[in-house]
Amino acid sequence: MSAFDRSPGGQAMLDVRHLDVMLDSDHGIVHAVDALSLAIDRGQTFALVGESGCGKSMTALALLRLLPDAGRIERGETLLDGVDLNRLPERDMRAVRGRKIGIIFQEPATSLNPVMRVGDQIVETIVTHTSLRGAAAKSKAVEWLRRVGIPEPERRVDDYPFQLSGGQKQRVMIAIALAAEPELLIADEPTTALDVTIQAQILDLLRDLQTQLGMAMMLITHDLGIVRRMAHHVALMYAGQIVESAPAEAFFQRPRHPYARLLFSALPSMARRGMHLAAIPGTVPALNQAFRGCRFAQRCPAHAAECDAAPPALVEEAPGHAVRCVRLAAIDAAKAEHRGPDLPSVHVADGASRQVHAPGRVPDAGEERAAAGAGLLRVSDLKVHFPIRKGVLRRTVGWVKAVDGVSLSLDAGKTLALVGESGCGKTTTGKALLRLLDGTAAVTGEASLLGQDLLRAGRRQIKRLRRDIQIIFQDPFASLNPRMRVGEILDEGLLSLRPDLDDAARQAATLRLLDQVGLRPDARDRYPHEFSGGQRQRIAIARALAVEPKLLVCDEPTSALDVSVQAQILNLLHALQRDMGIAYLFITHNFGVVEYLADDVAVMQGGRIVESGPAERVLTRPEHDYTRRLLDAVPRFDVETA
Numbered sequence: 001m002s003a004f005d006r007s008p009g010g011q012a013m014l015d016v017r018h019l020d021v022m023l024d025s026d027h028g029i030v031h032a033v034d035a036l037s038l039a040i041d042r043g044q045t046f047a048l049v050g051e052s053g054c055g056k057s058m059t060a061l062a063l064l065r066l067l068p069d070a071g072r073i074e075r076g077e078t079l080l081d082g083v084d085l086n087r088l089p090e091r092d093m094r095a096v097r098g099r100k101i102g103i104i105f106q107e108p109a110t111s112l113n114p115v116m117r118v119g120d121q122i123v124e125t126i127v128t129h130t131s132l133r134g135a136a137a138k139s140k141a142v143e144w145l146r147r148v149g150i151p152e153p154e155r156r157v158d159d160y161p162f163q164l165s166g167g168q169k170q171r172v173m174i175a176i177a178l179a180a181e182p183e184l185l186i187a188d189e190p191t192t193a194l195d196v197t198i199q200a201q202i203l204d205l206l207r208d209l210q211t212q213l214g215m216a217m218m219l220i221t222h223d224l225g226i227v228r229r230m231a232h233h234v235a236l237m238y239a240g241q242i243v244e245s246a247p248a249e250a251f252f253q254r255p256r257h258p259y260a261r262l263l264f265s266a267l268p269s270m271a272r273r274g275m276h277l278a279a280i281p282g283t284v285p286a287l288n289q290a291f292r293g294c295r296f297a298q299r300c301p302a303h304a305a306e307c308d309a310a311p312p313a314l315v316e317e318a319p320g321h322a323v324r325c326v327r328l329a330a331i332d333a334a335k336a337e338h339r340g341p342d343l344p345s346v347h348v349a350d351g352a353s354r355q356v357h358a359p360g361r362v363p364d365a366g367e368e369r370a371a372a373g374a375g376l377l378r379v380s381d382l383k384v385h386f387p388i389r390k391g392v393l394r395r396t397v398g399w400v401k402a403v404d405g406v407s408l409s410l411d412a413g414k415t416l417a418l419v420g421e422s423g424c425g426k427t428t429t430g431k432a433l434l435r436l437l438d439g440t441a442a443v444t445g446e447a448s449l450l451g452q453d454l455l456r457a458g459r460r461q462i463k464r465l466r467r468d469i470q471i472i473f474q475d476p477f478a479s480l481n482p483r484m485r486v487g488e489i490l491d492e493g494l495l496s497l498r499p500d501l502d503d504a505a506r507q508a509a510t511l512r513l514l515d516q517v518g519l520r521p522d523a524r525d526r527y528p529h530e531f532s533g534g535q536r537q538r539i540a541i542a543r544a545l546a547v548e549p550k551l552l553v554c555d556e557p558t559s560a561l562d563v564s565v566q567a568q569i570l571n572l573l574h575a576l577q578r579d580m581g582i583a584y585l586f587i588t589h590n591f592g593v594v595e596y597l598a599d600d601v602a603v604m605q606g607g608r609i610v611e612s613g614p615a616e617r618v619l620t621r622p623e624h625d626y627t628r629r630l631l632d633a634v635p636r637f638d639v640e641t642a
Contacts, residue, residue, distance in 0.1 A: 119157030167422030268596030
């Protein structure tokens with residue numbers, strides 16, 4: 001292990017050496033993690049970043065020996081305080097999990113036990129790894145729910161997972177991981193489903209615990225804003241390998257690997273509004289193959305013959321800063337002479353200002369058509385109330401006012417961003433417009449699409465309307481049928497809503513959709529469980545786009561996507577809007593995406609819209625205190641490219 005992999009203080013708390021992880025698949029042996037080495041000190045936050053499918057989550061599972069049945073650690077050491085976890089008997093390893101090492105899993109919807117109350121799941125960890133029992137353990141569970149931002153924790157401790165929103169489930173997962181106060185926390189996308197204010201609370205909580213306990217943390221995320229705020233050291237992974245490893249300050253001030261530079265240039269912002277984001281072409285290569293040279297070569301604008309000669313080594317350029325690229329000197333020389341590949345130099349500065357004006361641009365053909373066909377969606381005084389039922393007869397004793405008088409409008413070819421904290425009614429509003437709450441909630445008010453009544457349309461009419469309005473759900477794990485291949489999932493929507501297409505046309509459409517969302521053609525013959533979270537979200541987006549709707553309700557469509565694929569999806573959405581005049585009701589926590597994509601913004605709190613207006617005004621000159629609090633909680637940095 002080289003010097004840059006070790007912490008400056010000498011022996012690291014966690015010392016991983018040359019870790020190889022293999023997976024048996026229908027397509028051969030997958031080398032998921034290749035000779036990975038890293039070290040983490042007590043109190044240090046080590047960020048592992050990279051595209052979906054690059055091996056980040058597999059690394060986390062390998063450290064805890066929680067690999068799927070088809071996976072195995074081929075070689076390497078995982079030293080925790082000098083003890084190799086790979087050699088521990090399983091009985092001893094069970095004592096490590098939870099007490100020594102806690103983990104926040106990426107998928108709260110599938111990680112929580114659906115038949116156990118959330119409080120019991122926290123208590124289970126507390127009882128297993130601490131001396132607390134009975135009422136004391138439950139009281140501790142309530143305290144943890146309060147610390148991670150669950151409202152009314154004394155009541156919600158007895159809820160089941162299905163009674164919680166996606167963000168609330170994630171908070172419960174965090175509470176379970178922290179309940180035994182572990183020495184090392186592995187946080188796999190810990191804030192993906194959280195709104196920015198709760199995200200800020202959770203990040204502050206994690207930092208406080210690090211200070212109090214000397215807890216180390218491995219942070220796995222695609223959110224570079226969070227990495228900038230939290231990390232002491234950053235390791236960038238690509239196709240199973242670390243391609244750049246550096247102190248956080250050095251990584252953000254001067255990223256060196258071409259992949260790192262391209263990631264920064266793909267970040268959305270208001271300054272890049274209307275521009276084509278620098279999405280990285282192609283996809284992460286399949287890991288069931290033998291690589292002759294650099295794994296990033298086929299996607300790299302600086303690719304040359306020497307990149308294919310041999311696998312590049314991870315070489316230390318500066319103290320603690322190592323890069324896996326044989327062309328750095330040539331790239332620097334070409335840049336100095338104003339020639340060579342289209343590879344930006346990147347500089348990141350703190351304190352990004354929201355006072356940025358979008359560049360002016362000439363309306364395109366799609367926008368002109370949109371203007372001519374304005375008035376796509378109109379919503380007035382929308383209310384969605386869920387009944388509270390009690391007793392043997394399940395009589396209604398009250399109502400939960402999830403949406404309580406929402407009015408909004410959206411024109412063809414425009415994007416309205418609906419933002420606010422989890423539980424404020426954003427997703428409920430979207431589902432009500434698609435009639436997905438029939439029979440479960442009382443929905444009143446007015447809502448029309450192209451002048452046609454959405455709330456009172458009959459079954460046959462609503463089926464016709466669903467060609468014009470589709471939804472991308474927040475949770476790709478729950479929304480994709482696990483028993484159907486991807487091709488069948490896409491074909492199902494086409495068969496139902498595009499009966500005019502024959503078999504050949506549907507197959508061609510399926511391949512085109514997969515390409516549009518950055519998936520290889522062979523994805524058509526695979527099942528959802530064979531894909532990462534980000535890849536499953538791309539499948540969900542492809543399904544929604546299959547029937548070419550006029551209005552797309554996007555419920556956190558980029559929350560599970562890495563930066564590069566997010567840029568691909570945003571470019572795709574922008575192109576569809578430009579060419580077809582498609583409109584988006586965009587529900588999201590990502591304010592970078594809002595700045596880049598939204599024409600208008602509506603801020604929701606407690607089932608009501610508290611502020612709305614043009615995106616630039618709301619985001620740069622907010623009037624409501626709640627809007628200001630949301631914006632102040634957003635982790636930000638300026639990215640300058642040249």
